[in-house]
Amino acid sequence: MTIRTKLLLFIPLLVLLSNSVSFFLFQSGQGIRESYDVMMSRLLLYNQTVHTVEGTLETLNSYLVNPDTTRLRQVESALAALSQQQSKVAELYDGSRQRPALVEYVRMMETIREQGNASVQASGLSRQREALASYEDAERTGGFIQEQEQHLVDVELASYEPVYQLIQHEAHRMDRLAAAVFVVNTLLGLALAVWISRSVTVPVSHLVGVAAQIAKGNLNVEPESGTSKDELGILARAFRHMLSDLKTFIDKDKELLEKDKLVKELELKTLQSQINPHFLFNSLNVLSKLALLEGALKTSDLIVSMSRLFRYNLRKLDKPVTLRDELNHVQTYIAIQQTRFVDQVHVEISADESALGLPMPALTLQPLVENAYVHGISGMERDAHIRLDIAREPEHVTITITDNGQGMDEETRQSLLRLEEVSAKKESSGIGTRNVFKRMELFYGCPQPVTIESEPGKGTKITIRVPWRKEDLGDYVPIDDRR
Template sequence: MTVRRRLLVLVPLLVAMMSAVLFLVFQSGRLVQDGYGLMMNRLLLYQETVQAAEAGITALNEYLIHPAPEEETRAGIALAELERLRDSLEGQAGGHEYAASLKGHAGMLATLGEQAGGSLRAAQSGQVSAALDRYREAETTLGYIREGGQRLAGQELAAYRPLYAGIQAENERLNRLGIAVFAIGTLLSVAMAIWVSRSVTEPVNQLVRAAEAVSSGNLEPRLPEARSGSELDTLTASFRQMLEGLRASIAKDRRLSEQERLVKTLELQALQSQINPHFLFNTLNSLSKMALLEGADKTSGFTVQLSQLLRYNLRSLDAATTLREELAHVRTYLGIQEARFRGRVQVEFQVEEEALSTPVPPLLLQPLVENAFVHGVERLESGGQIRIVLRRDGNDTVIEIADNGQGMDTERRAALLEPGGGPVASGSGSTGMGVRNVFRRLELACGREDLVEIDSAPGQGTRIRMRVPDPVENLRIMEGGDAHVPSSHRG
C-alpha cells in the first residue's frame, strides 16, 4: 500500500470514529436537556397559573373599586389568560403520574374563572352586593390555587428527584466519556502519526545510511526490506539496481585492469627477449641462407623454424587468433624441440577440424606445451609423451594438454589456478607466470572463471583442460569487450 493510500484510508477512518463518538455524546446531552426542559416547563406552567389567577383577582378588584372601561378591559384579558392556562394544564394531564392533581388544579382554575366572571358581570349590571359576594368566593378559590400550585411543584420535584439524580449521574458519565474520548483520540492520533512516520522515515533513514556506506566504499550495505509495494519500495529497488550496476562496473574495471597488467607483463617478457626484433630476424635469415649455401639443410630449416617461432611470439596481443594458427605455431615449436630431445618425447595430436576455427586469445597453446616439456617430461630419459587434444563439446571447444611427466602436488596446482599470484616453485626452478597468464587471459576474454581444470599428482603426469565458450560470443568479447587492450598500452 502506498503512503498516499495509507493516509487517505487512516485519516478519514480516524475522523469518522471521532465523529461517531462525538455524535453519541451529543445525543446523550440532548436527552439530558430534554429531561430538564420537560421538568422546568411544568414547574413554570404551575407558577404561571398561580400568577395568572392572582393577576385576574387583582384586575377584578381594581374594576370593582374603579369601574372604568380600561379596568374592565384589563379584567377581561386576565380572565382570558386564565382560561388559556387552564386548557394547557388539562393538556399536560394526559398520561402524567399526577394526572388527578393536575385535573383538580385545572378545575380550581375553572371555578376561579366562573366566580371572577360572575362578579364582573354582576358589577356590570349594577348588582354590587352580588359582585362582592362572588369576589370573596374567588379570593377563597385563589388561596386553594396557591396551595395546589405549591403542592404540584412539590410533587413534580419529588417525582423528578430520581430523574435528577440520573441526570447528574449522566452528566458525570458524559464528563468521563469526554475525557476518555479526548485521551483516546489523542493516543490514536499520536499512534497513527508514529506509525505513518516510521513507515516513511525509517526506510528513508536506512537508505541514507546505505548511501553513506556506499560513499565510504562499502558496496554491500543493508537495505530496507520490501513491505507493501509503496513508493519507498520502488526507491529501494532502484537503489539496489544502482548498486548492482556499480558492482558490475567495478568488476568490469578490475577485469580490464587485470588484463592490461597481464598484457604488459607479457610485453615486458617479450621486450626482454626481443632486444631488437629486426636485427634478430635479419640475423636468423642470414644464418639460414649461410647454412643452406654450406649444405646444412637441417640447420637452415631449424633456423627458419626459430625465426617463425620468434615472429609469432612478438605478434600483437590485442587481436584474436584461431586455434588453427595456434596449432601451427605449436608445430613450429615442436619442430625446434625435436632437434633438442631427438626421439625422447612422443607428441600425439587429437584434433577435430571443427574446433580449429574457434577464436582464442593469442599465445594460448604454446606456453602450455612448453610447460609440459620443461616441467613435465624434460627429466625423462625416454618414453616422454605429450598429448594435444582439440575437440568440440556441444557449443564449446575443449583444449587438453597432457603429459606423463613428474606431475605436481595439490598446493602447486591450486597456486596455478589462483589469479594474480606470483611464480610457483618447482623442482626445476620457477614456473607458473606464463601458465597462469594463459589461464587468466582466457577467463578475462570469456568473462568467466570456471574454464580451466588441472588433473595432476606427483609422479603421475599432468592434464590441463580448458573450455572455450561459444566461438561467436568469444570473438565478440575479444574484439569489442573487456579483453580488448589497445596496442598503445603494450609498453
C-alpha cells in the same frame, strides 16, 4: 501497506473514535437536559396560569366599573387565554405523580372561568349586585388558585429534587469522563504520531547511515532487507540491489585490471626474454636468405620458423586471436623443436576445422606445449609422445594436450589449478602456466576452464574446455596478413 494508506486509514480512525466518544457524552447529557426541561416547563406553566388568572380578574374589574365594548372584548380575550392555559395544564395528567392536585387545579380554573362569564352576563343585564357577587366569588377562587399553584410548585420541586441531584452527579461524571477522553485521545494521537514517524524516519535514517558508509568507501555494510510493503521497504530493497550490483561491477573492474596487469607482465617478460627483438627478427630474415643462397635448405627452413615465432611474439598481447592462429604458432614451435629432438619425440595434432574460428588469448597453447617438452619428455631418449587434440562440441570446444613424460605430483598439480606461483626454474619460456590459466579464465568468464590429470611417471593430460559462441566467429584472416 503504503505510507499514504496508513495515513488515510489510521488518522480517520482516530477522528472517528473521538467523534464517537463525543457523541456518547452528548447523548448522556441529552437525557439530563430533557428531564430539566420538563421540570422547568411545568413550573413555568403554573406561573403563567396564575398570571393569566390575575390578568383576567383585573380586566373583569375594569369592565364592571366602566362597562363598554372594548373592555368586554378584553374580558373575553382573557377568559379565552385562561381556557388555553387550562387545556395545557390538563395535558400534564399523563404520567404525573400529583394527578389529584392537578385535577383540582384545573377545576378551579374552570370555576373562575364560569364565575367570570356569570359576572359579565349579569353586568350586561344591568344586575350590578349579582355581577359584583360573581366577581367576588371569582376573586376568592383566584386566591385558591394561587395557593394551589404554590402547592404544585412545592410538590414539583420536592419530586424533582432526586433528579436535580442526579443531574449534578451526572455533570460531575461527565467532567471526569471528558478529562479521561482528552487524555486518551492525546495518548492515542501521540502513539499514532510516534508509530508513523518511526515507520518513516527509522528506515530513512538507516539508509542515510548506509549511504554515508558507502560514500566513505565501505561496501561491507548491509542495508536492511526491507520486508515492509510500503514505499520505504521498496526503496530499501532497491538500495540493497543497487549495492549488490555495485559490488559486482567493482569485482568485474578488478578482474579487468588484473587481466590488464597480466598482459603487461607478459609483455614485459616477453621483452625481457629477447635482446633487441626487432633487430633479431631482421637478422634472422637475412640469415634465412643467406642459407638459401648457400643451399642449406633445412637451415633456411629453421631460420624461417624462428622468424615466424619471433614475429608472433612481437604482436600485441591484449588483442584476441583465433584458435587457428594459435595452432599455426604451435606448429612453428614444434618444427623448431623437432629439429632439436629429431626422431626422439613423436608429435600428433588432430584438429576439427570447424572449431578453429574460436577467439582466444594470444600465446595460450604454445606455453603448454613447451611445458610438455621441457617438463614432460625432456629426460626421455626415445618413445616420447606429445598429442594435441582440438574437438568441437555443440556448445563447447575442447583442447587436450597429452604427453607420456615424467608427470607431476599431486601438490604441483593442485598448485597449478589454484593458480599459485610455480618455481621460477620451471618457467623456461618466461610465460608461466599460471598466467595462461588465469588469462583463459578471465577471457571466457568461466571459472576453472582447465583440468589436469597427471601422476609421477605416467605423463600429463591438460584439458581446456571453453564455451562456443557463434556470434564470436568471423572470417578467417591469417596472422601474417593482419594490419
